[in-house]
Amino acid sequence: MENNDPIIRIDHLKFNYRKHIVFEDLSLEMEPGRIYGLLGENGVGKTTLLRIIIGLLRTKSGKCTVLGSDSASRNPMMLQDMYLVPELFFAPPISVKHFAASNSILYPHWDSAQFERLCQTFEVSTSHRFDKLSHGQQKKALIAFALALNTKVLLMDEPSNGLDIPSKTTLRRVISECATEDRVIVISTHQVRDLENLIDPIIILDRSGLVINASIQQISSKLTFTSSQTLDQEAYWSESTLNGYYQVVPNREGLDSRVNLEALFNAALRNKEAFKTMFNGK
Amino acid sequence: MNATFNIHRLGLTISKELQEKYLTILGTIGIILLAYLFIWAINQIGGDPVPAYSRAKGVISILSIVSCLAPFILYKNENRRMEGVFYAISPASTLEKTISMFVVCSLIFPLTATVLTLSLDSLITLLPFKAPYTGSIWGSVFSYRDYMDILMDSSMINPEQQGLVDRIYSSMSPLMISPFAGLILGQSPFVLLNMLFRKNKIGYTLLIFFGILTIMMVASIVSVLNIVDTAQTGEIPGVEELANWIDTWVKAWLLIVSYILPVVFWILTYFRIRRIQY
Numbered sequence: 001m002e003n004n005d006p007i008i009r010i011d012h013l014k015f016n017y018r019k020h021i022v023f024e025d026l027s028l029e030m031e032p033g034r035i036y037g038l039l040g041e042n043g044v045g046k047t048t049l050l051r052i053i054i055g056l057l058r059t060k061s062g063k064c065t066v067l068g069s070d071s072a073s074r075n076p077m078m079l080q081d082m083y084l085v086p087e088l089f090f091a092p093p094i095s096v097k098h099f100a101a102s103n104s105i106l107y108p109h110w111d112s113a114q115f116e117r118l119c120q121t122f123e124v125s126t127s128h129r130f131d132k133l134s135h136g137q138q139k140k141a142l143i144a145f146a147l148a149l150n151t152k153v154l155l156m157d158e159p160s161n162g163l164d165i166p167s168k169t170t171l172r173r174v175i176s177e178c179a180t181e182d183r184v185i186v187i188s189t190h191q192v193r194d195l196e197n198l199i200d201p202i203i204i205l206d207r208s209g210l211v212i213n214a215s216i217q218q219i220s221s222k223l224t225f226t227s228s229q230t231l232d233q234e235a236y237w238s239e240s241t242l243n244g245y246y247q248v249v250p251n252r253e254g255l256d257s258r259v260n261l262e263a264l265f266n267a268a269l270r271n272k273e274a275f276k277t278m279f280n281g282k
Numbered sequence: 283m284n285a286t287f288n289i290h291r292l293g294l295t296i297s298k299e300l301q302e303k304y305l306t307i308l309g310t311i312g313i314i315l316l317a318y319l320f321i322w323a324i325n326q327i328g329g330d331p332v333p334a335y336s337r338a339k340g341v342i343s344i345l346s347i348v349s350c351l352a353p354f355i356l357y358k359n360e361n362r363r364m365e366g367v368f369y370a371i372s373p374a375s376t377l378e379k380t381i382s383m384f385v386v387c388s389l390i391f392p393l394t395a396t397v398l399t400l401s402l403d404s405l406i407t408l409l410p411f412k413a414p415y416t417g418s419i420w421g422s423v424f425s426y427r428d429y430m431d432i433l434m435d436s437s438m439i440n441p442e443q444q445g446l447v448d449r450i451y452s453s454m455s456p457l458m459i460s461p462f463a464g465l466i467l468g469q470s471p472f473v474l475l476n477m478l479f480r481k482n483k484i485g486y487t488l489l490i491f492f493g494i495l496t497i498m499m500v501a502s503i504v505s506v507l508n509i510v511d512t513a514q515t516g517e518i519p520g521v522e523e524l525a526n527w528i529d530t531w532v533k534a535w536l537l538i539v540s541y542i543l544p545v546v547f548w549i550l551t552y553f554r555i556r557r558i559q560y
Contacts, residue, residue: 051560056371056560057560058560074370074373076374076378077283077285084367086364088364098301101301105294105298106298106373
């Protein structure tokens with residue numbers, strides 16, 4: 001496998017929970033060295049997608065391949081190089097240190113010193129019982145554990161949920177420090193502001209599939225995020241502010257602007273078809 | 283490295299599960315030992331010596347119940363949507379996870395529980411109390427012959443029946459297993475049902491067993507009615523014929539229950555672990 005070959009390949013994925021169709025025909029690829037942001041409204045299937053990628057759920061048709069293996073096979077060689085931080089999880093009645101020691105045993109790139117360092121950074125005591133920690137502390141302990149496993153694929157479902165403001169800052173710093181060239185990190189989130197400046201590329205899902213799968217650079221080359229006193233008639237999305245309007249408009253002059261994820265998300269949901277054509281060529 | 287089975291990975295999986303569960307294992311065994319001490323204390327009130335056969339039956343009954351409950355205690359979370367995620371994504375193959383479950387739940391747990399309970403019993407036999415515990419029960423737990431011997435000694439069998447019992451017993455002998463092996467093999471349906479049901483595991487399991495029991499009772503009643511019908515037509519089988527009939531059926535039953543069904547249940551458990559979605 002070459003360095004920039006996609007680690008995760010999703011090909012014409014179809015998935016449903018009984019009568020509720022989640023994905024009808026989803027295809028996308030994820031390359032190493034990137035931190036993907038998975039955005040979407042409630043119920044569009046962000047968590048489901050992460051669960052399919054790690055093999056917890058099986059596709060109805062289509063294929064999801066991770067590191068060359070069909071994810072549904074739960075191949076141990078594939079699993080030893082990937083990990084999922086779920087949004088809600090069961091904290092066992094053992095110490096954080098004990099949890100890390102027993103759960104890391106099957107992961108070849110586990111670094112216990114790194115885990116201790118990360119726990120110190122997050123201000124989590126490893127000697128405390130996991131189930132007795134607050135939800136935020138439990139989450140930080142699990143994120144520290146997941147990062148110290150040094151797997152090639154790291155999936156995080158709403159990692160900033162339940163964290164206080166300083167911890168969110170620490171989370172951004174720690175994730176960016178742990179992002180390496182051979183690693184793909186996928187973060188599903190509603191809290192786009194928490195992870196702004198960290199996630200790139202951006203994937204926006206809706207009920208019909210993929211709306212955007214593009215890097216920040218691609219997005220800023222096609223869209224301008226700007227404040228102005230007059231409303232642009234071609235604006236994809238706008239919001240009244242004290243000084244006029246904050247809007248997302250086509251980048252007609254090739255200007256650079258800072259991508260505002262919340263504005264992008266709102267614009268994408270209002271102009272799904274236009275964005276699909278613009279970013280995915282559909 | 284083989285994706286289906288690797289001995290090193292199996293060792294690590296067993297080690298991981300033991301590290302996670304050793305406190306639960308020791309806690310459960312602690313409760314068994316306390317229960318055994320409680321029974322001993324009650325026996326002291328009566329003051330009569332407690333013979334080996336009644337203790338052996340008691341120990342085997344306690345260990346059987348706890349062995350059946352062991353999967354629900356040790357592996358209660360592994361198939362649950364939220365709690366079972368870390369188990370599902372742990373990098374071991376389905377075969378390794380199944381073998382590890384067998385080793386922890388069906389070998390290490392019953393063996394530790396049995397050895398510690400029998401050690402406690404042996405310790406009590408050494409102590410001079412009002413109601414002494416006499417004789418060793420180690421043999422009765424690990425050897426079917428010893429267990430059957432004490433069972434026969436303690437039961438009321440008249441000399442006419444003895445011949446038939448001896449005949450069936452000697453023909454069944456090659457198929458019989460020790461009470462300890464019985465603990466291990468008898469646990470297999472509970473392992474499967476524990477992995478099958480996500481909620482109310484024990485309740486659903488009891489429901490299934492009551493269902494099976496009802497079907498068997500109906501089948502028995504139908505069989506008895508058939509025998510009565512046959513007897514009324516005057517075709518009463520002789521003792522030898524009856525012995526042959528019992529011999530065949532008991533052997534078939536033993537073969538199915540002791541050897542075939544446990545293997546089937548473990549194979550089904552393997553497929554359950556393989557197919558389960560979270």
